[in-house]
Amino acid sequence: MHNRGMRSAAAVVAVLLLAGCTSTSDSPTVSSPATAAPASTRTPGPSSSRPGALPDWPTYHGDLQRTGVSTTMPAATGAPRLRQSLKLDGQVYASPLVVRGMTVVATENDTVYAFDQKHRQVWKQHLGAPSPAQERDCGNIDPLGITGTPVFDVETGLVFVAAEYGGPPRHELVALDVSNGSIRWRRSLDLPGVETKAMQERGALTISGGRVWVPFGGLSGDCGGYKGRVIGMPLDGSGDAIAYTVPTTREAGIWTPPGPSVDAAGHLFVSVGNGESGPGDPYDYSDSVLELGTNAKLVDSYSPSTWAADNASDLDLGSQGPALVAKWVFIAGKSGTAYVLRQGHLGGIGGEVSSADLCRSFGGTAVLGDVVYVPCTNGVRAVRIDGNGTMHVLWRASESITGSPVVGGGRIWTLDPKAGTLRALDPRTGRSVGQVQVGQTSRFATPALYGNQILVPTLAGLAVVTSS
Secondary structure, three states, X not given: OXXXXXXXXXXXXXXXXXXXXXXXXXXXXXXXXXXXXXXXXXXXXXXXXXXXXXXXXXXXXXXXXXXXEOOOOOOOOOOOEEEEEEEOOOOOOOOOEEEOOEEEEXXXXXXXXXXXXXXXXXXXXXXXXXXXXXXXXXXXXXXXXXXXXXXXXXXXXXXXXXXXXXXXXXXXXEEEEOOOOOEEEEEEOOOOOOOHHXXXXXXXXXXXXXXXXXXXXXXXXXXXXXXXXXXXXXXXOOOOXXXXXXXXXXXXXXXXXXXXXXXXXXXXXXXXXXXXXXXXXXXXXXXXEXXXXXXXXXXXXXXXXXXXXXXXXXXXXXOEOOEEEOOEEEEEOOOOEEEEEEOOEOOEEOOOOEEEEOOOEOXXXXXXXXXXXXXXXXXXXXXXXXXXXXXXXXXXXXXXXXXXXXXXXXXXXXXXXXXXXXXXXXXXXXXXXEEEEOOOOOOOOOOEEEOOEEXXXXXXXXXXXXXX
């Protein structure tokens, strides 16, 4: 790996853009009935129709590729300021969405809220009772309700949410009408072949091929008989669910918060955690990047040549979402080694284009041009990938700044989770040029961008920050 600083022409272009002012799957196919549910609690107030031309932020990091970039955020010239802190009925692990000008937030109490542009409540929908910790053999979220970031489908006008309920633990996909929060349909996500209470839905949902896709992994502590799985449900709630399940005896979770990244063909790219197979065992597609088709079949795969040893030491790729960077796929997980793969031919076992010592990475990247911003556990990195697939580190932020970054208004926006602060970084150097206290967040928290607002999920609710 080479360090060229910001002398790279590509990096200069990226800064100018930033500152723009204005096969194995064969899991079961299962049919379950879609059921209706009570109407939401709607708060009288201003119209929830979209009042302007600003683009939405309808999914994790703003688009299905998970780029995390807003091209319309006004240039940030001053310090960020906390405008409002909304206390909600539970912790917020999921990233907020912005849909038709409304901010949609989901809590671990299994409640979904919508707020207008002045952050007055438009509607509220409580889906059920979340699962308390005593129902599960391990885990680190209590109670466990909505953890994965929902997704909005513009054609149907539906917000899709994956919720966990208690008594005993079970999982459900719920479709909400964005205009009023009413439940259009709900379907069980508990397909056969795994231990239901050991499964956790942490990754962001996505949409491709006429289906909403829901990833599953296990709980913190890796207890029970879970397996990594991605379930595809028809957008209208009718017909069969389809699923890809990692062909391992146990574990190999698809758990990282960004969920699947989607390419131009609609294929899903997911990272997979450590499986039970170790040295001397058959390859089980764990510690991997997998490309899945919209039929839930495996298209291509990559694992490092060290996959078995990685599994044995919990040093797998499953902690970071795959980043689609031009013709490449960038992945860095728990081992400290980063890999560049080729889209269209991921490389099987040990067939990466390049690798380099970089960092341990947890969460979601942001991508602008050929630069990927990586949520390293010892400070966010900016890494350029050149036309040959070689990585070049441009800078590293202070070691406490570890949050999953987003990009807009000529700034990199990321969190210092331990300090409870949102940081604004100079994209040329990675130096912090502004910060604001937002309150305690999860280690994986990542903001949403809308206009000049930075919307931060917190363990108390939602922090609304503005740039100037």
